[in-house]
Amino acid sequence: MTFEPTSLEHPCLKVSQLTVNYDKTPVLWDLTLTIPKGVLVGIIGPNGAGKSTFLKTILGLIKPISGRIEILGNSIRKNKKRVAYVPQRESVDWDFPITVLDLVLMGLYGKLGLCCYAGKREREQALKVLAKVEMDSYAHRQISQLSGGQQQRAFLARALIQDADVYFMDEPFAGVDITTSRIILSIFHELKTQGKTIFVVHHDLETVKNTFDWVIMLNMRLVVCGEVAKVFTPELVHRTFGKENILLDEATRLSQETFSGISTNSHMTDQ
């Protein structure tokens, strides 16, 4: 089953024949997809499907082995100032000695340039975005004092202060409280009305239908990419998460071992 992407004149994201390897083993295989501007896109798939890798590759954090990526009609290198990234919460050390305000101000480091420091204007800006995620009263707290949901909101504020056109968020709903997910959803809504595009790695299948406009279903290869109403069907969900993929996993693991010289692949036949 294939779905032609709706004809798009100026897409937000255009990926063609993207393959990403760790060492010699593919983790993303020949992805081709197009996403229009101004939509909320869910990226779903089972653990190890390459969702985070996909995000990092688009952001230029991981170099693909082949393929082309265009964001807003240009390469990511030229468009860094137009994208904002919200990494997974667990990816940093929350005992790091900075305040919430410092954390949010980091969002401006790219624009400030070398040797320039955040001043009063930047601080006010940071307080404003913190108020948006209902965290302004925590501005001067040390980040280790935050709860999981508050950490996530601080991360979100750091991306919001970048005032980007495209947002990439890695599992923003993972392990957060109800208040936080309400705030995240209202931020999504606000960003969308401003015509911004948001990519969200997501793992809760229940909420996909009500949250997202578009969906990218991944399991190392692209299962489907399209509008939620059209492509988020039980059959395709099953194909994304189903048992058929186990063979692929097995083959990938074998390939990994072979290329790193751990397994003696040529004698596998007598097993």
Added chain:
Amino acid sequence: MTAIYHYFTDPILRAPTIGSMLMCLTAALVGVLVFLRKRSLLGETLSHATYPGVTLAVVIVATMLSEEWLAPFILVGAFISSLLGLFAVDALKKYFNVRDDSALCFVLASFFGIGLTIASRVQFSHPQEYRQIQSYLYGQAATMTDFHILLYGVLSILVIAIGALFYKEFKITTFDANYAKSLGIGVRLFDSLLFLLIVISVVVGIKSVGVVLMSAMLIAPAAAARQFSNRMSRILLIAGIIGMVSGFLGNYLSNEFSIYLAESNRGIQGGIRGSLPTGPSIVVVSGTICFLSLLFAPERGLIPRYIRIAFFRLRRLEENLLKTVWRINLDGEVELSEILSSHSRSKTSLQLCLWKLKWDGLVSKRGKKVALTSKGRKKASHIVRLHRLWEVYLVNSLGLGVERVHRNAEEMEHIITPDLEKKLTELLEDPLEDPHKQPIPRNGGA
């Protein structure tokens, strides 16, 4: 005794003192970054990796060049050798799939081994140079000259300037490298720059503290400073100060102790001879500061934490005693023995606690009878109120079984803040009874 200002003016003392302080300052500032990146072992490895460079430099100068080339040659030799160590660590990780900690240990041991081998090779052929090489193991601040002050001064200023210029970049690449990359910040560039700073500070440090002890000067001030602040800028400041103080005190102690030994042994044949070497003294001072910080820092220190725990326990016991009196006889007098038998604590600690309650005006004591004052009644009923409110919350809002909530409430009654009490009261709409059908005392009265 030598007056303190002599350490900065005396032509013999000032070089080692100022030199050590500059070196310790540099190491402490770079060390904060290394410490926050949790790469403390890196400093240890890179300092040991300088040793082959140092030995080769000494041998080359001894065989081919004149004496005045020694200091710059050692600096360059140590620098190159340490850098090679860094590349070796990277290569091991990248091409041999060796894990970070194993790679660091391997490079540390093998480079140091190479250095020792070269050193032992020249032990008999060039005995004088061998002594030179040996002095770099534990450092020899005393042989520093004004030239060293100049050299280290320039290098320190360089390190501090680079650190200050790119403070923001070092901060973000340390905290969240991927995010920094997504902003277009050259993470690789700043990582390399940081490694360069570590190598420079190590190379500067081995003259006074030595190859073996150098990494302590990177980590000890940083670890100590972390105890006192949650702001990176302040941690840098405190670490820098601790570094300089260690540098000074190390020299001071070493010199004063040597003078003391010389004086006390004057004219005595076979008296104790010896001196306190400067490098180890510096390390011992900074190590002591670090240890004391771990113990006594107001917020994070071990002792203040224990003291706070002890105070909480005392308050809990006091509150429990009040409750006991309240339960046995709210308005009248209660036999002391009855109170004592209802608690499993030792008699003395309970007596002490009662005495404290009396001191605070919460109970009055007549002979062997105890009664609550009106202030005490208020306080006791408030504790009971918190206990029962919490029970209502656990049962009504969280759906816990009635028989299982008492134990938890026994703890929480001492912990709930006025703010939380207010929220609970609102949420539960100021209930009148707890789940066991006991009345909940009103706020502000018995």
